[in-house]
Amino acid sequence: MATPAPTALAHDFPILARDGLVYLDSAATAQKPRAVLDAMEDLLLHHNANVHRGTYPLAVEATDRYEASRERVARFTGSSARETIFTKNVTEAINLVANAWGRANVGPGDAIVLTVMEHHSNIVPWQLLAEATGAHLRYLDVDDDGQLSLDQLDEVLLDRRVRMVAVAHISNVLGTINPLEQIIERSHAAGALTLIDGAQAVPQIPVDVAALGADFYAWTGHKAYGPTGVGVLHGRRELLDAMPPFLGGGSMIRTVERDHSTYAEVPAKFEAGTPPVAEAVGLAAAIDFLDDLGMEHVRAHELDLSAYALEALARVPGLTIHGPREAAARGALISFALAGAHPHDVSEILGRDEICVRAGHHCAQPLMRLLGAPATSRASFAVHNSREDIDRLVEGLGRVNAIFGD
Numbered sequence: 001m002a003t004p005a006p007t008a009l010a011h012d013f014p015i016l017a018r019d020g021l022v023y024l025d026s027a028a029t030a031q032k033p034r035a036v037l038d039a040m041e042d043l044l045l046h047h048n049a050n051v052h053r054g055t056y057p058l059a060v061e062a063t064d065r066y067e068a069s070r071e072r073v074a075r076f077t078g079s080s081a082r083e084t085i086f087t088k089n090v091t092e093a094i095n096l097v098a099n100a101w102g103r104a105n106v107g108p109g110d111a112i113v114l115t116v117m118e119h120h121s122n123i124v125p126w127q128l129l130a131e132a133t134g135a136h137l138r139y140l141d142v143d144d145d146g147q148l149s150l151d152q153l154d155e156v157l158l159d160r161r162v163r164m165v166a167v168a169h170i171s172n173v174l175g176t177i178n179p180l181e182q183i184i185e186r187s188h189a190a191g192a193l194t195l196i197d198g199a200q201a202v203p204q205i206p207v208d209v210a211a212l213g214a215d216f217y218a219w220t221g222h223k224a225y226g227p228t229g230v231g232v233l234h235g236r237r238e239l240l241d242a243m244p245p246f247l248g249g250g251s252m253i254r255t256v257e258r259d260h261s262t263y264a265e266v267p268a269k270f271e272a273g274t275p276p277v278a279e280a281v282g283l284a285a286a287i288d289f290l291d292d293l294g295m296e297h298v299r300a301h302e303l304d305l306s307a308y309a310l311e312a313l314a315r316v317p318g319l320t321i322h323g324p325r326e327a328a329a330r331g332a333l334i335s336f337a338l339a340g341a342h343p344h345d346v347s348e349i350l351g352r353d354e355i356c357v358r359a360g361h362h363c364a365q366p367l368m369r370l371l372g373a374p375a376t377s378r379a380s381f382a383v384h385n386s387r388e389d390i391d392r393l394v395e396g397l398g399r400v401n402a403i404f405g406d
């Protein structure tokens with residue numbers, strides 16, 4: 001059966017019935033397809049109980065659905081259920097690794113390598129680790145085309161004390177798709193592990209965690225058409241087995257004595273407390289939705305939109321685009337500056353016509369400093385967007401220019 005064109009899917013998103021809405025902020029959070037809302041409602045209306053505890057049928061149903069969601073999510077990203085941990089979001093997933101792996105494996109004089117384009121979620125946890133252990137942070141630069149330098153990575157890796165290279169798969173500001181195969185291969189050759197922040201990548205391009213060979217791959221449900229409150233950490237089994245727990249409490253233990261405890265197997269070891277059951281079920285429905293479309297089709301559609309938008313935006317007077325010039329080198333998002341207009345004004349004026357674009361530092365202040373701006377505007381594209389949405393954006397920017405003049 002032929003896969004439907006993604007743009008025919010706008011009716012699958014109830015919120016898009018809102019009059020005139022042009023939603024171009026999916027990189028911040030994606031809108032939710034009806035199927036996700038239905039799956040969560042079904043769980044809560046008909047199968048709700050706490051998981052991994054009760055032995056009555058309702059509790060077994062809830063547990064089965066939660067664990068089936070883990071299997072579903074793992075299959076989508078080329079991982080396995082045993083190597084898939086549900087967290088609150090990607091931020092918590094990275095904190096889990098920085099704490100549980102980091103405190104056991106990083107010491108004074110060791111180095112963690114980051115890039116200047118990282119989201120704060122992939123900076124601050126490592127800063128906290130460095131402060132606690134006496135390790136230091138090294139940053140890879142970004143060139144004028146929004147790209148990292150592999151030569152610089154090689155140079156940094158000459159310091160044999162690098163323990164971890166933590167990098168975004170797709171930058172949430174520049175859109176750059178980073179060359180993960182080379183980064184992972186070179187890091188491993190130097191004895192370093194890798195953590196990939198896949199928050200933007202999983203909803204936008206096909207991702208196969210096993211084929212990539214990343215040690216840890218973290219992402220977040222709400223940007224992948226799932227609900228807020230659920231994220232995912234994939235980790236190599238032997239690493240997860242060897243790591244101490246991150247959070248302590250119920251569900252993550254085998255036995256608890258007065259002064260010590262023994263821990264459950266992975267993934268339970270890293271899922272303290274009642275997990276996000278309905279959210280995991282909703283995320284699995286979002287993954288079904290993406291898989292039915294086919295990630296190759298999703299990528300092709302969003303690549304078309306990005307190429308169209310790059311051309312259209314380049315014709316707007318006073319507009320500068322940040323990041324790679326080629327659409328093929330980017331994910332489905334474009335950050336830009338409009339001369340004479342602050343990004344918050346751009347966003348507010350566009351918002352008067354229900355055109356939603358993000359304004360701000362995008363939780364990437366080190367990168368903003370490199371760009372020499374406190375903030376940018378950012379338009380991002382999803383399966384439900386069309387070229388007409390981009391035309392509406394360009395018309396709106398014309399109105400912004402008319403207000404701020406030349």
Ligand SMILES: Cc1ncc(COP(=O)(O)O)c(C=O)c1O
Nearest residue numbers: 089090091119121172199200220
């Ligand atoms: C690349 C990247 N990393 C991390 C995050 C943080 O996501 P969350 O707030 O869901 O943890 C975001 C979202 O803004 C992002 O774009």
